[in-house]
Amino acid sequence: MAGINQRTEALLRRLVRREAAGGIRKLLARTRPEDLAAAMEMLTWAEQRRLIGLIDDMDYAATVLANVSDEFARQFFENAEEGLVVELLERMEPDDATDIVENLPDHLRDRVLNQLESEDADVRDLLEWPSDSAGGIMSPLAFKMRQTATCGEAIASLQRQHEELEAVHYVYCVDGEERLVGVTSLRSLLTHAPDTPLVALMTREVIQVGPRTDQEEVARFVARYDLLAVPVVDRNGRILGIITVDDVLDVIEDEAAEDMMLMAGMSEGPSQGxxxxxxxxxxxxxxxxxxxxxxxxxxxxxxxxxxxxxxxxxxxxxxxxxxxxxxxxxxxxxxxxxxxxxxxxxxxxxxxxxxxxxxxxxxxxxxxxxxxxxxxxxxxxxxxxxxxxxxxxxxxxxxxxxxxxxxxxxxxxxxxxxxxxxxxxxxxxxxxxxxxxxxxxxxxx
Amino acid sequence: MAGINQRTEALLRRLVRREAAGGIRKLLARTRPEDLAAAMEMLTWAEQRRLIGLIDDMDYAATVLANVSDEFARQFFENAEEGLVVELLERMEPDDATDIVENLPDHLRDRVLNQLESEDADVRDLLEWPSDSAGGIMSPLAFKMRQTATCGEAIASLQRQHEELEAVHYVYCVDGEERLVGVTSLRSLLTHAPDTPLVALMTREVIQVGPRTDQEEVARFVARYDLLAVPVVDRNGRILGIITVDDVLDVIEDEAAEDMMLMAGMSEGPSQGxxxxxxxxxxxxxxxxxxxxxxxxxxxxxxxxxxxxxxxxxxxxxxxxxxxxxxxxxxxxxxxxxxxxxxxxxxxxxxxxxxxxxxxxxxxxxxxxxxxxxxxxxxxxxxxxxxxxxxxxxxxxxxxxxxxxxxxxxxxxxxxxxxxxxxxxxxxxxxxxxxxxxxxxxxxx
The missing domain is CATH 1.10.357.20 (SLC41 divalent cation transporters, integral membrane domain)
Structure with missing residues (x-):
């Protein structure tokens, strides 16, 4: 019932081939960026690039590019102007942006990293970890509160931060030294009196991973315990970021594909051409x-x-x-x-x-x-x-x-x-x- | 860092072989049921059954049995007393219970269904749909509110229902005829004034599936739009249930396994023996x-x-x-x-x-x-x-x-x-x- 249907895909292809800019813009206005990303897979490089060029809304374009295949994203960003690359990356979630920066050619990567605004220091931090480890797939945006804070304070903080934090799955509770000591749900904030301190309602045994934990193991934990997110903590117990269940879905699909390819005796790598x-x-x-x-x-x-x-x-x-x-x-x-x-x-x-x-x-x-x-x-x-x-x-x-x-x-x-x-x-x-x-x-x- | 480690697994195996009931109970007290379910895979049927018999906490046992392989669950329930089967099923989430009831032999299934309490009419409803369709994997517990209700009313309702609803991912908004007309997040309840009606903040284009949608397609939607849950609606637009992302993780793993088996020329079916x-x-x-x-x-x-x-x-x-x-x-x-x-x-x-x-x-x-x-x-x-x-x-x-x-x-x-x-x-x-x-x-x- 959702999703772009076969007829819309055929229409899109025809419009792109005919270079019917007006028709394409009209079609895009009623198409979700995720659907457009999926539909683009069947276009040629040239057609894909032309289509992206017709998108006026930069946030829409960024979402499309965060959802296309790694191969197309690399092709696109390698050939795009530096200014455009930076602008698009800034509109993406840090973990999506990191995936793209990782795949850029060396000279372009350094220049782009220098231009990303300071708030995107995140991207630089994320690049430190191997791309198939917990550190490589985490997002640095975790919702943290002191364990001594009250439910009311947590709610107020959530209201203030709602621009920054895209999706909040859990409230992570930290001690005076920023160490993770407990976790609770948004829902428990609602079901307790506003003056209840978080320490009174938090779960103390937090399922967590280290930044070097293999992504496959992360996926196994999230699947086993039915989690929406798992925190990544450093040796000192401080939260480096969170891995959300949507990233885990991607990991499971990638790992299944990798196993299948290995079983047929194929190594990984770029597959265009x-x-x-x-x-x-x-x-x-x-x-x-x-x-x-x-x-x-x-x-x-x-x-x-x-x-x-x-x-x-x-x-x-x-x-x-x-x-x-x-x-x-x-x-x-x-x-x-x-x-x-x-x-x-x-x-x-x-x-x-x-x-x-x-x-x-x-x-x-x-x-x-x-x-x-x-x-x-x-x-x-x-x-x-x-x-x-x-x-x-x-x-x-x-x-x-x-x-x-x-x-x-x-x-x-x-x-x-x-x-x-x-x-x-x-x-x-x-x-x-x-x-x-x-x-x-x-x-x- | 989480999870039962290799040493604990070996210890568990030794204790079960030695029938050291005291030691096992002590080990269970510090083991999560999901970890126990995973560790049990390497025991024989007889050992697994003996282990389950040593669990005193019925909720713990139900969680373990909801997480073991389909094969073991079938073996266990086929040979268990009817009263025990009913008691365990009643402690499970309706979708987990449905999976198990589905696999029971015919005579046992009917007797068990008749004994399940009226609240578990849910299980009977879920059995109507093919097991690999959206209806077959959904849970009937969706958090619904009238679109005319306010944020404050939604929060109050959530507080009242918190025993029943295990996890709440979204607030589904319905019209006077119970038709799904919008969706919003728990977080938006918090970031709007309590007297704001839901209709003012809900998203109207709800990604939804029908009860007969193939589970693979459901998984594709959830992965594509990074959803935590997707509602299943009937022809009249009424919500039948929701499919949560943890169920989708299972679907993706099952489908990858199925593809792999098919590729090696193996059909599906019972694999014990x-x-x-x-x-x-x-x-x-x-x-x-x-x-x-x-x-x-x-x-x-x-x-x-x-x-x-x-x-x-x-x-x-x-x-x-x-x-x-x-x-x-x-x-x-x-x-x-x-x-x-x-x-x-x-x-x-x-x-x-x-x-x-x-x-x-x-x-x-x-x-x-x-x-x-x-x-x-x-x-x-x-x-x-x-x-x-x-x-x-x-x-x-x-x-x-x-x-x-x-x-x-x-x-x-x-x-x-x-x-x-x-x-x-x-x-x-x-x-x-x-x-x-x-x-x-x-x-x-």
């Missing part, structure tokens, strides 16, 4: 190539066997394919389980054991099917050899696919890399070795 | 098997070629593997792009075109590498045939991998199914066909 896209993917494919050449060498060892029973070559793909796919399935279950906490490192052994059981069941099932086909088509001996090979390959693939992510995770690596060409290639090699050795033994070659 | 796990995975593997048998038949056609130049068999895996992995990469980029809106159906052609370009670049790169290996190892003719084949396979795989998800999505299917055995198998068959035909033509066989 075919050449850069190719670079991102070439690394893992190189591993596949090396694995493949190794496999060619291994199959070469069995050249004599193949020359004798050429029909054996036909089963190489299905035995590799079954093993590879089972391995990917087990690895995916493991990666997802580790990410959500359903597979614990401590219980890793139990998980690998279950995957092995699954592998044996699947192995028996597909051994029967493939063996029947092989036996009917090429004789009972071929059928038996193929059945035995596929059963062993699947069982091994399942155990390996389940074990590698758990092992990687124990070693402190990201388990998602396990399901790409890494698991597939090692399972493939194993499957081919099993196949030829079983075939030679059973066929007496 | 090796037999059920095997069933979930067998469907897609069946497709791999059929594809593999087809491939065996195709390779069989070229048996004479293979018998003449047995070394050709050695390159089957690497040519299939390169094609398959490139296809998966393109499909993953497409699936992710479609999910986040970065690849638009309207711009689908442009995306497939770019994937084809990426494929050609990667094809040229790996043709050079594999051709050099083949040439040095087995002579220039083999090298040339292999190089040409890998180049064509990669280019085709990239275009196909990019196109299939876009096509599926246009047909209204979930594009994630494209990257499993489906893309791999079709790309594999194509790669083998390309390989043998190129080899025969170039080697003059």
């Amino acid at each position: 075919a050449f850069q896209q190719s670079l991102r993917r070439a690394g893992w494919l190189m591993a596949t190539l090396v694995g493949g050449i190794l496999m060619a060498e291994i199959i070469g060892i069995y050249e004599a066997t193949l020359a004798t029973v050429a029909v054996l070559a036909g089963f190489i793909p299905v035995i590799m394919g079954m093993g590879g796919n089972v391995g990917i399935q087990s690895a995916t279950v493991a990666v997802r389980g580790l990410a959500t906490g359903h597979v614990q490192l401590g219980g890793g052994f139990r998980f690998v054991f279950q995957e092995a059981q699954v592998g044996i069941l699947l192995g028996l099932l597909f051994a029967t099917l493939l063996g029947t086909y092989g036996g009917v088509r090429f004789g009972i001996e071929i059928g038996a050899a193929v059945a035995m090979s596929v059963c062993l390959s699947i069982a091994a693939a399942s155990a390996i696919g389940g074990a590698i992510p758990v092992l990687l995770s124990r070693m402190g690596a990201d388990p998602a890399i396990a399901t790409g060409p890494f698991v597939t290639t090692s399972v493939d090699i194993l499957a081919v070795l099993i196949y030829f050795n079983v075939a030679r033994a059973m066929l007496g070659l | 090796a037999f059920q796990q095997s069933l979930r995975r067998a469907g897609w593997l069946m497709a791999t098997l059929v594809g593999g048998i087809l491939m065996a038949e195709i390779i069989g056609i070229y048996e004479a070629t293979l018998a003449t130049v047995a070394v050709l068999a050695g390159f089957i895996p690497v040519i299939m593997g390169m094609g398959g992995n490139v296809g998966i990469q393109s499909a993953t980029v497409a699936v992710r792009g479609l999910a986040t809106g970065h690849v638009q159906l309207g711009g689908g052609f442009r995306f497939v075109f770019q994937e084809a370009q990426v494929g050609i670049l990667l094809g040229l790169l790996f043709a050079t590498l594999l051709g050099t290996y083949g040439g040095v190892r087995f002579g220039i003719e083999i090298g040339a045939a292999v190089a040409m084949s890998v180049c064509l396979s990669i280019a085709a795989a990239s275009a196909i991998g990019g196109a299939i998800p876009v096509l599926l999505s246009r047909m209204g299917a979930d594009p994630a199914i494209a990257t499993g055995p489906f893309v791999t198998t079709s790309v594999d068959i194509l790669a083998v066909l390309i390989y043998f035909n190129v080899a025969r033509a170039m080697l003059g066989l």
Whole structure:
């Protein structure tokens, strides 16, 4: 019911192509900036830039640019005039502005930082922390009150500050040395008498993170405790900023995308343009190539066997394919389980054991099917050899696919890399070795 | 800094194994229920049940059970006494209780629903909607006020209702016929004079969803507009409930998991036990098997070629593997792009075109590498045939991998199914066909 609909998107595209400035302005007047940002994704760079140029309201333009993809934002700001960059950044929330400044080319970043007004010292502070840590995604605008202040005073302070603080989720209570000692909700300010001191109603055990806490862990806390925001505190217990749940939503989406890309063997990085896209993917494919050449060498060892029973070559793909796919399935279950906490490192052994059981069941099932086909088509001996090979390959693939992510995770690596060409290639090699050795033994070659 | 740490988890496990009731109770006293729910994932069913049995505080137990995995919750409630089930459900938020009731076996569900007190008529209402729609994930507890009411009246009402309403994110303003006409924040109640009518400060354009809106779309709205909650309204504009951002976090995590599982060719369903796990995975593997048998038949056609130049068999895996992995990469980029809106159906052609370009670049790169290996190892003719084949396979795989998800999505299917055995198998068959035909033509066989 909300959102820009398909028809509006098509209209926008037509208007931009026709350079119908009047029509575009009329359309923009009834479009939310967030919707415009989403609709812009399907325009070309040139069209996007032309569209932004038609926006007169700088606050509207800033909101649009805070919501477009990182790639477009970088493209846009790199090519924009310095004055415009500064003006737009000043209209953004500090955490959004920081994301953009981070991606600017070095020379432009320094110049822009110097021009940002003193109130935007925030942006400079935020740049200190790694971009995937709590410090890198926090906003410096937390609503703090002394614990000795009363509810009435907190409400009065909120009324005074309402221009500065965009959204207030909680009231953070600090002691005389600015250390975080408690938290309470806006609602509790309303449900207590105005002269109640905050210390009397605050919750003392505040869920908090440090500035270097990984953003994925921050997301896990916010999700687990159903928080609207979590404070980031330094070693001395002072609040550096807050991370709000909308930022956590972005983190969860980004991390899911990253896991998916890693699983398909792609590294992160700029993705505009075919050449850069190719670079991102070439690394893992190189591993596949090396694995493949190794496999060619291994199959070469069995050249004599193949020359004798050429029909054996036909089963190489299905035995590799079954093993590879089972391995990917087990690895995916493991990666997802580790990410959500359903597979614990401590219980890793139990998980690998279950995957092995699954592998044996699947192995028996597909051994029967493939063996029947092989036996009917090429004789009972071929059928038996193929059945035995596929059963062993699947069982091994399942155990390996389940074990590698758990092992990687124990070693402190990201388990998602396990399901790409890494698991597939090692399972493939194993499957081919099993196949030829079983075939030679059973066929007496 | 928050959260149950590894050492506490290990301690908990030891205490449960030793059935040290006293120690467990002491540990529970300083553990948040959400942390306990997470820590429980690594215990066996029996241990989990024993642990729940040791919790005396029913509210604590209800919170733990609202936070454990769906599987454990189902296992637990299926085997629990009816009286206990009802008591625990009554202590949960209606949306959490609904999730659990939904998963109960039919006979138990009806008996439990009849015993839930009248105030939990809510649960019965929520069960009407599909579990992955807005109606299925909403909570019926929205804070509503007449638009003619004043800020002071709203605050007074909030103070009266504070037992019932767990978390209040927004004040929803309704007209005389209970239709949603505006929304405002708790904070604006504080920053306006108590006699200001809500109608004077409310925002009239309320982002809202219908009860049948897909949960994924709800999540997209909440993320796009940075909302803390979104109201669910019926055809007549009356509020049925609200969906809060913490529920949206769960939706995003579930949907990412679902996409990942689909991409690995696994269907959803109960996942406890090796037999059920095997069933979930067998469907897609069946497709791999059929594809593999087809491939065996195709390779069989070229048996004479293979018998003449047995070394050709050695390159089957690497040519299939390169094609398959490139296809998966393109499909993953497409699936992710479609999910986040970065690849638009309207711009689908442009995306497939770019994937084809990426494929050609990667094809040229790996043709050079594999051709050099083949040439040095087995002579220039083999090298040339292999190089040409890998180049064509990669280019085709990239275009196909990019196109299939876009096509599926246009047909209204979930594009994630494209990257499993489906893309791999079709790309594999194509790669083998390309390989043998190129080899025969170039080697003059």
